[in-house]
Amino acid sequence: MSHLTDLPTWAAIVVCGLVLLGSAIALIGSLGLLRLPDFYTRLHAPTLATSGGVILICTASIVCFAVLQSRWVFHEVLIIVFVIMTTPVTLMLLGQAALYRDRVEERRGVPLKQKPLPEPADE
Amino acid sequence: MTELAIIWSILAAQIMLGLAMAFALYRMVKGPRAQDRILGLDTLYINAMLMLLSFGIRTANSIYFESALIVALIGFVSSIAFGKFLMRGEVIE
Amino acid sequence: MRTWFPYPLLSVGLLLIWLLLNQSVATGTIVMGTILSVALGWVTLKLNPTRSHPRRILRTLRFSASVILDVVRSNIAVMLVILRVGRRAPNSGFLTVDLDLEDENALALLACIMTATPGTAWLEYDRRRKSLLFHVLDMENEDVWLQTVKRYEAGLKEMFG
Incomplete structure (x- = not known):
């Protein structure tokens, strides 16, 4: 009927598992984007979708x-x-852009820029 | 039998990815600040790419994989351009 | 040889990517890919990147294996934090650490590793002070994170030393 009919059972199980796991990880990553309280914590969430989700779903497709x-x-x-x-x-x-903007607006809870050291004499 | 299992699990995966896209879209619309919106857009791109990949597995059409590649690259370039803009107020310096 | 192929590894990599994108090994594709990869090697010469020579293949492999293990572990930890965020606010914060890496490419690799690990995010590196500011999602134990960064630094130093 379609190309999926020819797939042996073990490969089908592997593909199902990888696809479901990958999309669940991507969903949790986006959920983190929704629920975490401020920008710097939200910065960690998309890495989940990229490192976990992309690798697992691409591996499923490669296996299939x-x-x-x-x-x-x-x-x-x-x-x-x-x-x-x-x-x-x-x-x-x-992250750098957010840090720069927060420092310009002088928000609280953001580490201040350290004073630059004096130039070395030999430059 | 195997075909049915794969079709159902891909359907479940697509529902999850659609939900993930909705979350990212919410973050993009709601903000509260510009960098949150860009982060939302970046996540939206990644999830859309995963959605295209799942359609590709379902139909075995290589057009889906090529478009997923293009979405990944264009998403990267646009996020970089937005990030540059936030940092300096100009894209090219 | 050097004038024709300023960056042989880069040229070979570009040719390989070109062939993979086209999904064919026809003569025309190979010729076009070779022309492009050599030309882009010259363009890269204008950009004047820092050269460095990674050594010790075995150590590199072991280091990448430990990084992959860390990424997997950190993925699971971050997932648990996100799922529990309603009951317990994540104890996140900024950390500074002094680095001792001279090689530009090693620094770039360290930045990529730390950002690719979901638990940590690279924010700012001060070249004069050689100090790095980074953000940690779940700061249960500050020393563990500092030790992790130090371990990466030692591994990279061995690779590029």
Whole structure:
């Protein structure tokens, strides 16, 4: 009927488990975005969706199509590589931007910028 | 039998991912500050990409995987641009 | 050789990504990918990145294994914190630690590792003071986090030393 009919039982169990686990982790990550109290704690939540969710769901897809051999699975590998390489950069930049804005607005509870040390003489 | 199990579990996963997208969208609309909105947008991108991947497993159509790749890259670039904007008020310095 | 391939590893990686994106090993794809990867190697030369030489493959493998284990453990810990947040507010806070890493690429790798771990987020690094400000979601024990960062630092120093 469809391509999924040809999947052996063990592969089907693995794919089901990985897909459900991955989406549950992504859901918990977004729930953290909703429920955590301030920005700096919320900054930790999306990492859950990217490191857990993306890897598990891509692995499910790799297992499914590697067993079926109906299409190449390189795109999933590329998605995993790109997401793992790019997410830390985004979150780091957002954290720095938030810190900068909070310092400009002089909010409480944000660590102050340390005074810059004097320039070394040999520069 | 296996087909039915996979279809149902993918449906459950899609419901969970839809809920996750709704949470991220709420954070994006509600704020309270600009950096929260950008974080919400970034999470929305990731969840949308996962949704495309689950459709891809369901239908075995490689268009879904290519679009997931593009969504991931464009989401990264746009989040970086927004973050730069928050930091300095300009995108290119 | 160096004038043609300023960054051989980067060029090979780009060619590999090009082939994976196209999902073919036809002659045209390989030719186009080679031209692109060599040209982008020259472009990278203009950007003038710092060179460093990672050594000791075995140690690198062991270090990455310990990082992956930490990421998995921290994923589970953060999930529990999020699920319990209604009953118990997370005890989060900022920490500073002094680092002793000279290599720019090692610092970049440390930043990526710490941000990819869900429990910690890299915020600011002061180059003059060599001190790092980072945010921790669940600060049950400050010393444990400081020791974790120190352990990463030692591992990276071994790799790039």
